[in-house]
Each structure stands twice: as C-alpha cells, then as structure tokens.
Amino acid sequence: MTKNPEVIIIGGGLAGLTAAIHLSQKGLKITLIEKSGFPRHKVCGEYISNEILPYLKWLGADVSELHPTTISNFEFSTHNGKMAKAKLPLGGFGISRYALDYFLYQKAIENGCIILKEAVHNIIFSDDAFTVTTSNQVLTSKMVLGAYGKRSAVDQVLSRDFINKNSPWLAVKAHYSGNFPDDVVGLYNFKGGYCGVSKVENNSINICYLADYATFKKYKNIDEYQRNVLCNNPHLKNIFEKSKLLFDHPITISQISFDKKRPVENHVLMIGDAAGLIHPLCGNGMAMAIHSAKIASELVLNFYSGKIESRDLLEKNYTQCWKMHFGKRIRTGRLLAKVLTLPLITNMLIAIAVAIPAVLPRIIKQTHGKPIAIN
Numbered sequence: 001m002t003k004n005p006e007v008i009i010i011g012g013g014l015a016g017l018t019a020a021i022h023l024s025q026k027g028l029k030i031t032l033i034e035k036s037g038f039p040r041h042k043v044c045g046e047y048i049s050n051e052i053l054p055y056l057k058w059l060g061a062d063v064s065e066l067h068p069t070t071i072s073n074f075e076f077s078t079h080n081g082k083m084a085k086a087k088l089p090l091g092g093f094g095i096s097r098y099a100l101d102y103f104l105y106q107k108a109i110e111n112g113c114i115i116l117k118e119a120v121h122n123i124i125f126s127d128d129a130f131t132v133t134t135s136n137q138v139l140t141s142k143m144v145l146g147a148y149g150k151r152s153a154v155d156q157v158l159s160r161d162f163i164n165k166n167s168p169w170l171a172v173k174a175h176y177s178g179n180f181p182d183d184v185v186g187l188y189n190f191k192g193g194y195c196g197v198s199k200v201e202n203n204s205i206n207i208c209y210l211a212d213y214a215t216f217k218k219y220k221n222i223d224e225y226q227r228n229v230l231c232n233n234p235h236l237k238n239i240f241e242k243s244k245l246l247f248d249h250p251i252t253i254s255q256i257s258f259d260k261k262r263p264v265e266n267h268v269l270m271i272g273d274a275a276g277l278i279h280p281l282c283g284n285g286m287a288m289a290i291h292s293a294k295i296a297s298e299l300v301l302n303f304y305s306g307k308i309e310s311r312d313l314l315e316k317n318y319t320q321c322w323k324m325h326f327g328k329r330i331r332t333g334r335l336l337a338k339v340l341t342l343p344l345i346t347n348m349l350i351a352i353a354v355a356i357p358a359v360l361p362r363i364i365k366q367t368h369g370k371p372i373a374i375n
Helices: 014-025 050-058 097-110 153-157 222-228 234-241 285-305 311-339 343-355 359-365
Strands: 007-010 030-033 047-049 069-077 083-094 114-116 120-126 129-134 138-141 144-146 169-178 184-190 193-199 205-212 243-245 251-254 268-270
Touching (some): 014 030, 014 097, 030 138, 069 193, 311 343
Parallel strands (some): 007 030, 007 144
Antiparallel strands (some): 169 205, 184 193
C-alpha cells in the first residue's frame, strides 16, 4: 500500500504531534508514524516552561484542560544537601507525558492526521522526494520530519555520527504518591548524576534522574542504587522515604547521548530531541521540543506556499533558526553538566547563589526562552 501525504512525521512525541497539529491545521495532509501506542509513560522530567503556552493555545491545545500543577519556584541542592532556591523567571507547569502526549494525539486525530502504529525500516531520498518503508507499507512524500526522540533505529538508517558512540548515561523515571510542594521543581545532585522532582496532575510526584552507568552497575537493582547513592543527598532521602511508588516498577532508558546532532540529516528536518538534546538538569527539553515543531512547521508551510523557493534554502533557514533559538541553551546545558560533576565548584556556586539571590534566576534564563510569539 502506498500513501502520498504532503508531510510524513516519524515519531509521535511532543515535537511530532505538535508539528502534525500545526501543519494539518493549515491544510496539509499529514501521516505520522509512531511505533508505540497511546497513552503511555515516558522517561521525562515533566516540567514545562510557560514560554510555550501562547503557542499551544493558538493550536487549540489548552493544557489547562489537563489540570497541570502550577510551578513557580526552583530549588537546587548539592549531593551533601546544601540548598539554593529561586523564583522561576517565567514559571512553568507540571504535566505527565502520559496525559500530554495523549491529549496532543487526540488533537491530531481531530485535525484529520493519519497516525500509523508501525516501525520505520528505511528512508530514501531521491529525485527530490522521500520513500519511507515501514513494517507494513511504503509511503512517499516531498517532506519528512524526524521527531523520534533521543535515540532510534532511524538514526542507524540515516548513519548519524553520534549513534555508534557509547554514552555513559542512564535515565530512570517513576511516579510516586507523597508530600512534595505543588509549586516547586527541584534538582538534587548526587554522586554520578542528578535528580529532578516535581508534581504533575492528579497529585502525583514525578521523580526522574540521570545516572552515570559506571556507578549504577555496581548495584543489583534500582532500589539498591537509590538507597545507597541517591539517598546520600538528605533531601532525596527525605523524598524517597516519604513517598510510595505508583508504577509497578520505574521505567528506564540507556545510552542517552548529548553529543552534537545536525538539525538536518539527509534532507530530513529533525525536531525535538532528534535535533539536539539539552541536559535534563536544565529542565526545558519539553518546551524546546514544542518550539522546534513550530519553527519547522512554519518553514515547511512557507516552502509549500512558494515563499521559500528551494529545499536547499529551506534546510539552511531551519538550521539557522534552530541554532539561533537553541544553540546557546544546549551549550549552557553542557557547561552546567560539567560543572555539576565537580563538587568543589558546585558548592561554591551554591554559596554564591545563596548570598546573591539574583544569580540563580540568571542561570535559569540561559536555558529557557522567552514566551513564543504568535504572528
């Protein structure tokens, strides 16, 4: 079976679903390919900066319907418990990927998008068009967006540079019941990683951490690792001791790469984590994914309308826009990640942040954007 949509989107996360809604809202025929079903949980910090709210409302996706938590405060602690606190410059909200992705999925369906639950096996670009082969069919299109996340078999198909390099990072996430402030997103350092904690809808606490695999593998299981490593931070110990796991077991992903990626690969426009991954400690990957979908969608619409006259110009414009909006954020994230592995420097930063309250909000601003303008 061969389909000929105007845009094929590979991946049904935040970036892919947002792009599907945007493009279909403007009249393009969209086929989105996602190998997993909806709804489902994902390893994710589940805090989103308010910078994307104007755009989501413009799309007709008012997340207030999902009853997210309102987050206005940030706290950060070293592995030995020294704490700094700050107001978030823009504020944000807490919502699970289980709820948000399904919400956007339903909006995409309402807009007439075709969503296929299949895996992509091959992508070929020839004669100014793409041929995408899935487990069940072959599709052709003039445009493909890659929105398949941090790491995928599609990266192997496209021979991306980072995919053959080993990465030391493992991520673990679960929801808990317990006592944690509704209005706080916390980042707690521990030896070999850092842990984000915030409330999402239904009074659940999302706990998601990034761990160095070399440290993690010394322990038999996740529970043992959390008890012996994370709980050396007294704030994390208090959170875990007063919380009850709501999942059957935590979910994990491994080989998370923070290496540089190109926003365009083999003429595929990459959006979300497929284009570039900011360290989770910066707490803004979800907003970046949604914003990147807006940027790509607007340029694709200009390409189809003739305002952008060639594919080469489209790709150059997207690369420039992506770097302009996200390049500095990702560089800052890499720098912060390196700094936070050095206990002495981390302790000094905490002391400065406590003594000079304006320091922490300024750092936060370097990894967050301004409210997205709607033209």
